[in-house]
Amino acid sequence: MLYSSQAVAKPYFIAAIALFAVQVLFGLLLGMQYIPVNLPFISFITFDAARLIHTNLLIMWLLFGFMGSIYYIIPEESEQELYNPKLAIQLFWVFLSLTIITFLGYLLLSYATFAKITGNQFFPTMGREYLEQPTIIKLGLFIVLCGFSYNIAMTVLHGRKGMINLLLLAGIVGTTIIFLMAFYNPSNLVVAKYYRWWLIHFWIEGTWELIMEAILAYVIYKITGDRKIVEKWLYIIVAVTLTTTILGIGHHYYWIGVSEYWQWVGTVFSIFEILPFFFMVLFVFNVVNCTKCQYSNKAVKLWALSTPIMAFLGAGVLGFLHTLAPVNYYSHGTQITSAHSHLAFYSTYVMIVLTMISYAMPILRNRKIVNGGLSQRFEILAFWLMTVSMFFMALFIAIAGIMQVYIQRATDLALPFIEIQNSLMILYWLRSIGGVVFLIGVIIYITKFLIAKSNNL
């Protein structure tokens, strides 16, 4: 570690990994409820509550992961200590409390009760997908994001300004500003949906994508040691991201009740949303080959080279598959969407956070870049278990989605929803098996850190 304030990243990473495990556990529970397995521990919680926990914890832990990564990168890139390390730790505890309260609220209370207790009636913002958190939790999260942006901005402004840290700054300031949309909830459903997508789409395909690209560039720079060429590629990738993603938002506007020209705008621009992922693959394979790097942490290299490939498949290919308006007309909101959601979230944000943790954690724990041999082998095994099982989960669900579209929408059969779900049972079984393998991967991943610890003793 070059700067002692980089250590604030550690609690963020630990929280991220713990919440990741819980999120996946609830994903598995959801998967089990799709197949009627009547074990008591599966049905103790309703599907909607488990889904809330699954998706909301995902967003929360990814934010923990981003914050940890950025706190780690910024001092090094700005060549000075973090502006206010104490604030970073205080915000960590605030954010963790918010997350745990939200989690317990979803778990123990009915959603209506939770809304009532937290005063949703005074300022209603709840009940929209991914924005289900109580209004005061949202407010808390906004304050955390503001404090975080402030801390990073002050560090960047006082230090060396490079492509990577300026991009990270832009990413988090953008994330914070866009989050304001969470408080705008007009009663007209069309208008409400119109603006809700600003938040969802501009986060996951805009500002978060910029953060991802900056983290990837940082790790690749650390692997190859060639800053110039990394920054050159980063310019291209960022430029392509910004030019495609903004009007690409049209792919969420096809059927919500706005003007029809959005079908053209969304289709044309979101086709090109694959390009950033195309360039990311080109970038890593070009750069990592250019330099005869002797980088010894094999796990980091594996994560960093695989992230763009998987992102190309999950966000790029599966995104493209249903982004054309005439296709989306059939596939909108089916299991095809779910297949894309899973592979895209896993491949872009889960993998980039795990890449960064893989790089930074050994250093944060004074392990001089490389972990012990056994712990490294555990991490690589966990990588393969998680990545391969997620690939197959997405494949099974995409196949289920094709069947669903066929019998529900493309033909005159138009069977009732539940009957259709029954005919997809085998694929839901396969998904759950994939989920079990994924969870085993997560457990091995966590074991890795415990092994590394005992090695040191």
Add this chain to the structure above:
Amino acid sequence: MSQDISEIPDRKMAIIAESLYLLNLLILPGIAFLVLVWLFIKYDNISIGISGCHLRQTFSASIWVGLLLVLVTWVMLSTMNHDSPYTWMIIIPYFVICHSALVLLGIMGLAKALAGKKFHYPIIGPSS
């Protein structure tokens, strides 16, 4: 380091070959392939450097593209029952997986060409 890369002889031709392979897959199916065939016939025998390598690799890989994506898909489409959902549950994932794997290989080939290196397409490229 990045300066001498551009001086590697026939790096340009290698980049063009890989780009044509990708264009054939992504935007100009058929047309880009014909251009690639023309380049292959015209330059393959003369060049022993990286351009020869990339030309031979992409030429061979493009023929596989034709077999896997056009021929196999056409055979499946013409023999399988279009009124069964199972047909589409097989053909669509088959096509998407094959196509994206071939595109990914092309991106890696292009990355190597840009770096002035040789690239061997696993399985679908000639071994020399």
